[in-house]
């Protein structure tokens with residue numbers, strides 16, 4: 001291949017690389033909303049009771065129980081409360097205080113509003129990134 005062509009290809013690659021880098025890095029950074037204090041506490045309750053050993057959020061976690069990302073809107077607070085208090089032959093019951101239980105519910109509500117765990121609902125952008 002003639003050197004002239006190599007230089008053109010090289011410059012093309014450098015330009016593509018720099019413009020894509022500029023496109024990615026010059027966008028304003030993602031601003032996460034500050035998490036609600038009660039939801040934050042509920043997350044600790046979730047972690048301390050190791051719900052994630054059996055359940056997933058956004059598809060990540062253990063696989064003994066179902067994904068709970070959208071359980072709040074699908075089932076409602078009372079259903080979740082009954083499940084956590086009563087347990088089932090497979091899921092242990094948890095004796096949470098009223099305070100911990102309401103924090104856990106606020107956490108699950110917060111997670112529910114933050115997106116969906118079903119990748120079929122995700123939007124795929126032309127550059128390969130996804131949005132829920």
Ligand code: HEC
Pocket residue numbers: 046049050051052053054055064065066068071075079080083084088089090091092094104
């Ligand atoms: C040892 C594993 C295990 C742990 C730990 C566990 N679960 Fe479960 N959970 C299950 C299984 C299995 C099911 C499915 C119910 C069944 O078939 O018995 C379930 C079902 C549920 C459901 C009902 C979901 C639905 O859509 O019907 C909720 C809500 C739930 N779990 C919440 C929790 C929370 C909150 C915690 C933590 C405090 C927790 N679980 C900890 C195993 C677990």
